[in-house]
Amino acid sequence: MASIRLLAALLAGLCVFTTTATATDVDLTARLKLVKSDTALSESLFKTGRKVAAVCAHCHGEGGNSVNAGIPNLAGQNPAFLIEQLRKFEDGRRSNEFMQGMIKAMNSDEKIGIVLFYSSQKVTPKPALNTALIAKGKTYYDKICWRCHSEDGRSDGQFARIAGQQPEYLSMMLKRYRAGSIMVGDPLMAASTRLMTDEDIEAVVAYVTSIP
Ligand code: HEC
Numbered sequence: 001m002a003s004i005r006l007l008a009a010l011l012a013g014l015c016v017f018t019t020t021a022t023a024t025d026v027d028l029t030a031r032l033k034l035v036k037s038d039t040a041l042s043e044s045l046f047k048t049g050r051k052v053a054a055v056c057a058h059c060h061g062e063g064g065n066s067v068n069a070g071i072p073n074l075a076g077q078n079p080a081f082l083i084e085q086l087r088k089f090e091d092g093r094r095s096n097e098f099m100q101g102m103i104k105a106m107n108s109d110e111k112i113g114i115v116l117f118y119s120s121q122k123v124t125p126k127p128a129l130n131t132a133l134i135a136k137g138k139t140y141y142d143k144i145c146w147r148c149h150s151e152d153g154r155s156d157g158q159f160a161r162i163a164g165q166q167p168e169y170l171s172m173m174l175k176r177y178r179a180g181s182i183m184v185g186d187p188l189m190a191a192s193t194r195l196m197t198d199e200d201i202e203a204v205v206a207y208v209t210s211i212p
């Protein structure tokens with residue numbers, strides 16, 4: 001019940017932000033491209049995004065650097081990936097009741113603002129703790145994961161940035177993909193995680209979390 005009250009309070013907060021675009025079927029990719037070509041509009045929507053982010057900060061942290069190991073950083077995330085996740089929450093391909101409610105309450109320019117704001121924030125590097133485990137994880141990463149997420153874990157823009165991501169979140173997502181969970185189903189990630197053991201996941205997570 002507490003979470004429902006929190007959702008209501010946060011959604012009430014979102015309604016404060018009013019912007020121009022309202023239609024739900026706006027093509028976010030095309031809109032982002034257009035916004036980026038217009039400096040004044042871009043700056044204005046960045047500010048909208050920064051305001052909306054005050055609501056998101058309750059969970060995703062200031063500037064998108066989460067302080068909860070189970071909640072993802074949004075800082076430094078690739079725009080194309082953010083847009084795809086917003087779409088997936090909206091149309092139910094990715095299911096998380098709370099996030100779906102948040103995203104459905106935002107209009108398209110608030111979404112573009114969020115993408116502009118978070119993608120330009122810096123990820124706070126985490127100290128590398130267990131060096132033996134990290135080395136083991138790097139070996140695995142360099143065999144499989146780099147092909148889509150790049151050697152530096154930031155991907156070329158098409159896929160998710162995973163460098164510096166929160167450990168429990170990484171581990172949860174890898175297990176969901178491995179299980180072929182319909183909550184986040186993705187054929188590329190299902191194939192990439194199918195053969196991972198729990199020990200492989202633990203090592204890869206230690207490594208990925210430590211990438212600056
Ligand atoms: C009450 C906590 C909470 C709040 C507030 C919240 N989120 Fe989330 N968010 C989560 C959790 C938990 C997840 C992981 C969901 C899952 O299980 O897949 C998530 C996932 C996401 C993701 C996917 C990230 C990734 O790496 O795949 C995006 C994007 C996102 N949230 C954006 C937002 C935005 C934008 C706001 C503010 C408008 C917001 N969230 C507010 C808890 C929250």
Ligand code: HEC
Pocket residue numbers: 072084141144145146147148149159160161162165170173174184185186188189192193204208
């Ligand atoms: C063939 C390409 C490909 C390979 C190889 C690959 N991934 Fe992915 N990864 C993706 C795609 C595509 C997504 C986005 C899926 C989605 O939208 O849910 C993704 C998403 C993720 C996410 C979720 C990110 C987030 O913020 O929600 C994590 C974590 C991840 N991959 C880790 C890995 C790891 C670790 C490996 C190596 C074991 C790996 N990936 C190998 C394509 C790949």
